Amino acid sequence: MASVRTGLMRVIVAASAFMLFASCAPLALEFEAFDASGAAEALGRREEDVDDLVKDGLVRFVLKPVASDDGYLLGERGILGEPVEAQSGERLEIRWEGFFPRYRLYYVPAPGYPGVVVGECYFPDGCNNGFFLAPDADGNTVPDRFRYVQWVSSDYGQDDEVPGYLDRYRYVYDVAKDRLYLWHDLLFYRCPPPLSIPPYTCRTKCDPPYKARTVGNRTYPVVFKTRLVEERSLLGSGE
Numbered sequence: 001m002a003s004v005r006t007g008l009m010r011v012i013v014a015a016s017a018f019m020l021f022a023s024c025a026p027l028a029l030e031f032e033a034f035d036a037s038g039a040a041e042a043l044g045r046r047e048e049d050v051d052d053l054v055k056d057g058l059v060r061f062v063l064k065p066v067a068s069d070d071g072y073l074l075g076e077r078g079i080l081g082e083p084v085e086a087q088s089g090e091r092l093e094i095r096w097e098g099f100f101p102r103y104r105l106y107y108v109p110a111p112g113y114p115g116v117v118v119g120e121c122y123f124p125d126g127c128n129n130g131f132f133l134a135p136d137a138d139g140n141t142v143p144d145r146f147r148y149v150q151w152v153s154s155d156y157g158q159d160d161e162v163p164g165y166l167d168r169y170r171y172v173y174d175v176a177k178d179r180l181y182l183w184h185d186l187l188f189y190r191c192p193p194p195l196s197i198p199p200y201t202c203r204t205k206c207d208p209p210y211k212a213r214t215v216g217n218r219t220y221p222v223v224f225k226t227r228l229v230e231e232r233s234l235l236g237s238g239e
Helices: 002-011 047-056
Strands: 059-062 078-086 092-097 102-108 116-120 126-134 148-155 166-174 178-186 200-204 212-215 218-221 223-232
Touching: 002 047, 047 059, 047 126, 047 148, 047 218, 102 148, 116 148, 126 200
Parallel strands: none
Antiparallel strands: 059 126, 078 092, 092 102, 102 116, 126 148, 148 166, 166 178, 178 223, 212 218
16 A cells, blocks of 8 residues: 555646657547537536536546656557556556557556556647546545546647647546547647747747636636547446
8 A cells, every 4th residue: 555655646746737748649530510519518528627526525636747758759668657546446557559659548447457548649749638536535645446537638739630729639537437528629829839849848938828717726728619529438338
């Protein structure tokens, strides 16, 4: 338990961004219709709705930043850093994998089970951050079990995909219901792309690099349009 607690304390350091640097090949998707109609009840349509779940007795844990030399084209594939383990035996792992490698966040439901992807880097210059919500009944800073996981990947490079807007993908995974929601947001640039200052993908020319709004004590991007790209079960317990 001591090793788990030590590992987790390293994980919940800082409210700093979850920085994933290096090559993350983009995926080809269809962007003609940016329409979230029918998705009003889908989890995560508004980013603040996920944060509001803390009111349900959950604790917010920030995922540990990943350094720039933790993943590169010819680097060894596999798990980066220490997995985050809950008292239930569930795990979250960040992996560097693929022929053209990218960072992926995996949820592992129990020891001995294969993991499922609940987030990944979308862009060659993707800035990524993540957190999870979990109960911590005994207050020992070790999650009892995972409840919600969110991963955000933003394009801090050239103005790719939808021209004129900062593209962002948000993965929201409801662990109890085994439902993954993938949202594609269009944000307003505050300074012209590319946003990052090499070699640091998440260090930008202006901070924040998008128009922002304040809700309570948190700041969120102003979303021009959003659409639900995907909603599905990952473990076979749903449709």
